Amino acid sequence: MSSPDGSGMTSPDGSGGSWTLLTGHGHVLVEIARNPQARMRDIGAVVGLTERTVQAIVADLEAAGYLTRGRIGRRNHYTVNPDSLFRHSAQEGLRVGPLLDLLAAAGEPTATASLSVADAGGSPSTEVPPPANPTGPGAGIQPM
Numbered sequence: 823m824s825s826p827d828g829s830g831m832t833s834p835d836g837s838g839g840s841w842t843l844l845t846g847h848g849h850v851l852v853e854i855a856r857n858p859q860a861r862m863r864d865i866g867a868v869v870g871l872t873e874r875t876v877q878a879i880v881a882d883l884e885a886a887g888y889l890t891r892g893r894i895g896r897r898n899h900y901t902v903n904p905d906s907l908f909r910h911s912a913q914e915g916l917r918v919g920p921l922l923d924l925l926a927a928a929g930e931p932t933a934t935a936s937l938s939v940a941d942a943g944g945s946p947s948t949e950v951p952p953p954a955n956p957t958g959p960g961a962g963i964q965p966m
Contacts, residue, residue: 846871846875847879847883849869849871850883851883852926855922856929859897862880863876886906886909888903889903902919902922904917904923
């Protein structure tokens, strides 16, 4: 669903408000986490900002330590620092990494991200292996 003004922003209730939950800085950081080799114009197209605005935001994020910029051949490559802390006092002491992981994975077409209490707190999650087949060959034999 697109907004009447063509900005791509709609409110969740469909009332036509033009605010978004994330700032431009947040959108750019999430897009860089998804695609570290993206060009400024491509990031701008995805997040609805001009290339010049994206360049200024990337400079801000780099200066604040949220990402580093390097070169691979003729292209820039960005590395997000997941240990960077949120800047607002309401999130004091919280790292951006877990939120970026969720948002970046949600934008990938084949992502199977799920949120658990451990994930929300930033602790690494543990996958539980599927149960062994109790009726197949070797049933009842436990590995040593």
